[in-house]
Amino acid sequence: MQVFDLSALDRLVQVLGERGYLVIGPVLRDGAIVYDEITSSRDLPIGWTDLQEGGSYRLHKRADQARFGYVVGPHSWKRYLFPPEVRLWQLRRSRDGYLGSRQSSGQTGDNGQLDAISPATQGDLSPPRQAFIGVRSCELHAIHIQDRVFGAGNGARGAARGTPNWHDPVYARRRHDAFLVSVQCTQAGGTCFCTSMGTGPKAESGFDLALTEVIDGKEHYFAVEAGSDRGREVLEEVPHRAATDTEAEAAARAVARSVDQMDSGVRGRTMETAGIKELLYRNQEHPRWDEVAQRCLACANCTMVCPTCFCSNVEDKSDITGEHAERWRRWDSCFHRDFSYLHGGSVRPSTRARYRQWMTHKLASWIDQFGTSGCVGCGRCITWCPVGIDITEEVAAIRASDAQHREGEKSG
Amino acid sequence: MKIETLQPLLAVHPFFAGLDPEHLTIITGCAHNTRFGADQSIFAEGDPANSFYLIRSGRIALDVSIPGRGHHVVQTVEEGDVLGWSWLFPPHEWMFSARAVEPTRAVAMNGTCLREKCEADPALGYELMKRFAAVMVERLHATRIQLLDVYGDKRNQ
Amino acid sequence: MATSATSDSPLREHGVADPMMPRPFRITRKVKETHDTVTFDLVPADGGTIAGFAPGQFNMLYAFGIGEVPISISGDPANPEVLIHTLRAVGAVTRALCDARRGDIVGVRGPFGTAWPAEQARGDDIVLIAGGIGLAPLRPAFYRFLTDRRTYGRISLIYGARTPAELLYRRELEHWRGQFGLDVEVTVDHAAADWYGPVGVVTRLLSRVRFDPIDTTALLCGPEVMMRFAIRDLTRLGVADDHIFLSMERNMKCAIGFCGHCQFGPAFVCKDGPVFSYRDVARLLAVAEI
Incomplete structure (x- = not known):
């Protein structure tokens, strides 16, 4: 293990910039810590933390000058790998049909040339190379889950009998280039439950560099671990030295603190995941769905803040002349009524059915589809739900009466 | 009456499948063989309903005349089906008209005769009622599915 | 060609064209089946050949600038010269497609999805x-x-x-x-x-x-x-x-298992379907609004 100091952290940002990365990290904006472009470590939310509960998110000043003293905000890295909107292509009518150009470069999608005849001349699959600073362990897992969804990872997709398993080029290119600087969690958030999902709090692999921020009296430094060759290359350009035993122990203790907080229930939550797929599959008509539907506003917040939710809409449009057409992909949500529109109506008109779809997909059918849970226990869906619906409570409620039901059968 | 020749015909018709031979003998006394030519009217809406038909081959359409829309076929019955239950219940009148769509063979059962036998032998009456109830339930289910208009285009409504 | 993948496209490495790019086909024949349903014969407008398909598979048909809908292929798999689709005008996109005339261009992506079990059914x-x-x-x-x-x-x-x-x-x-x-x-x-x-x-x-x-x-x-x-x-x-x-039929936007719209329990109808064995979906068919 290596260590470096606060000035080296700033140097890390510079090195990544020099290497052509667009550096993205946590910044304070509109009363929340979100992810955006940074040019210096001064852009980080120095001395701030977040207090989270169901339906509640508040920023507070810390007593120290921690750079990563918060948990997670409403953004996830998803928006930089799977952009909220992207133009997939443009087409122009021609005598022989139409001419196309692929457009999957940027979030604005406005840098393509319509008169490009051959998409091969565009180079439009070259979005900026991005470096993410401050990736939490749950977020690393979320990225690996989306790798499976978009076919970019090594994980096998659910067995398909007929069609090939595609991979999404928009995601694949961004993901391939992304440089991941993980930052270990040294405190649990109010809605965290990563220890239940097996996704944290310690990032074990899948990063290029992993930092642990240690603040010990007047000492303020980062323990550093490289997880890849390019991580080691970058680290070479940043002043660092080998960690002493005391420093390594202090770093380990800092991470252990967040585990204790979650496991003891001081902060965060837990979810029992044993047999959860079967539990939800056999409880599709559980009365709890009616109960939660009374509270759920079907606002789709949970799906927007979720780091793994991947549903999107494909929208076609044309200009007024009808000569030029475009296709856009935008984030969509299974909570929208029209999401399942078929033959003049929605397949899931009720909020009950839509909540059930979301939660059953996230925790159960995702396992059938991609071989892992779709939940990493980051707690965003709990924090950002305007009415504070808590997925861990919903699972517990179903489990509680499922067990009762089966006990009743045994004794009856 | 051709009792000896009709009983085997009744015995092989799905409607009477598995019926007690004694009961079969009783009801054969109320049966007679019949056939209809294409387009021949069998009964008309409002006529007295005194019989029902076990279809052996061919096709019969149940229809209703709608002013301005002509004859509207609500259902057809074919080989193995049974036609008519209005003879069972007062006022013993046909609700729809029936017409052979193509040459059709059937065994006609005299309803007045059967009603008397059923009154005299409640076991036979119950057996017959169960079989008609099954037919009615099947038709009711079919009618409900038709009412769903599953092939319809609700967007254009 | 408008439909080929870019030289630096990650898809190129896998030897497949961009699955989201419709390929232009020309309508060579239009038959009015009923008051709201037509059958089109389509041939590639780019001079290429038609990808083979298995009975049961579908294509995404694109009306220029209006949108795209999944439509099953309804031609003979033994005749690869022409692509045949029968579609009913029920929404904005299908209405626009049904209004197209002989000589017009229709975009096609596919074929996608699972097939009817011609092999398994042998002898039955x-x-x-x-x-x-x-x-x-x-x-x-x-x-x-x-x-x-x-x-x-x-x-x-x-x-x-x-x-x-x-x-x-x-x-x-x-x-x-x-x-x-x-x-x-x-x-x-x-x-x-x-x-x-x-x-x-x-x-x-x-x-x-x-x-x-x-x-x-x-x-x-x-x-x-x-x-x-x-x-x-x-x-x-x-x-x-x-x-x-x-x-099975569900809302479909991408047809390649990414958009999530067609989920039917754990299945993506676009790639795990549209043809399912009843054994595999019996549990789902019994649940309303799933």
Whole structure:
């Protein structure tokens, strides 16, 4: 293990910039810590933390000058790998049909040339190379889950009998280039439950560099671990030295603190995941769905803040002349009524059915589809739900009466 | 009456499948063989309903005349089906008209005769009622599915 | 070519074209089937060849600038010269497509999805049950069975539509009816007196065709509620759950398993379907609003 100091952290940002990365990290904006472009470590939310509960998110000043003293905000890295909107292509009518150009470069999608005849001349699959600073362990897992969804990872997709398993080029290119600087969690958030999902709090692999921020009296430094060759290359350009035993122990203790907080229930939550797929599959008509539907506003917040939710809409449009057409992909949500529109109506008109779809997909059918849970226990869906619906409570409620039901059968 | 020749015909018709031979003998006394030519009217809406038909081959359409829309076929019955239950219940009148769509063979059962036998032998009456109830339930289910208009285009409504 | 992948596209490495880019096809023939349903013959406008397809698969058809819809392929898989689609005008996109004329361009992505079980069904009696527009996705399977006629036992097609005027492929149905060794039964829900065929629900026709339930493969395509009723009758007759196949329909936006719209329990209808074995989806069909 290596260590470096606060000035080296700033140097890390510079090195990544020099290497052509667009550096993205946590910044304070509109009363929340979100992810955006940074040019210096001064852009980080120095001395701030977040207090989270169901339906509640508040920023507070810390007593120290921690750079990563918060948990997670409403953004996830998803928006930089799977952009909220992207133009997939443009087409122009021609005598022989139409001419196309692929457009999957940027979030604005406005840098393509319509008169490009051959998409091969565009180079439009070259979005900026991005470096993410401050990736939490749950977020690393979320990225690996989306790798499976978009076919970019090594994980096998659910067995398909007929069609090939595609991979999404928009995601694949961004993901391939992304440089991941993980930052270990040294405190649990109010809605965290990563220890239940097996996704944290310690990032074990899948990063290029992993930092642990240690603040010990007047000492303020980062323990550093490289997880890849390019991580080691970058680290070479940043002043660092080998960690002493005391420093390594202090770093380990800092991470252990967040585990204790979650496991003891001081902060965060837990979810029992044993047999959860079967539990939800056999409880599709559980009365709890009616109960939660009374509270759920079907606002789709949970799906927007979720780091793994991947549903999107494909929208076609044309200009007024009808000569030029475009296709856009935008984030969509299974909570929208029209999401399942078929033959003049929605397949899931009720909020009950839509909540059930979301939660059953996230925790159960995702396992059938991609071989892992779709939940990493980051707690965003709990924090950002305007009415504070808590997925861990919903699972517990179903489990509680499922067990009762089966006990009743045994004794009856 | 051709009792000896009709009983085997009744015995092989799905409607009477598995019926007690004694009961079969009783009801054969109320049966007679019949056939209809294409387009021949069998009964008309409002006529007295005194019989029902076990279809052996061919096709019969149940229809209703709608002013301005002509004859509207609500259902057809074919080989193995049974036609008519209005003879069972007062006022013993046909609700729809029936017409052979193509040459059709059937065994006609005299309803007045059967009603008397059923009154005299409640076991036979119950057996017959169960079989008609099954037919009615099947038709009711079919009618409900038709009412769903599953092939319809609700967007254009 | 407008449809080729870019040189630096990650997809290129896998040797496949961009799956989201429609390829231009020209309408070479348009047949009006019913008041709201047409059949198109399509050939590639870029001079290329047509990808082979398996009966049951679908394409995404694109109306320029308006949108895209999943439509099953309804032509003969043994004739790769032309792509045939039958579609019904029911929404903005299908209306625009149905309004297209001979010579117009239609975008095509595909084929996608799973196929009817032509191999698994070898040696079995075959029962095809179609409702309404559902005959279109079954027609390629019927062609396949006819091409390999001796591979299968009895072949029956039972088909229900709303009225006689809404029957698809009428001339072809009459031709098939006349063929030896084929049972073709057609019924309608409503008819005038000039209709000589059966009137009643499609499931009533099951008793009119001959098949051995123990060795029968049944293929179903039509409104979901119709298929549910048909499945009930088939299983009551003794046809096994894994010998009943149905083609499901859900909202689809991407057709390649990414957009999430077509989820039906754990299945993506676009890639795990549209053809499913009843055994695999029985649990889901029983749940409302799933």
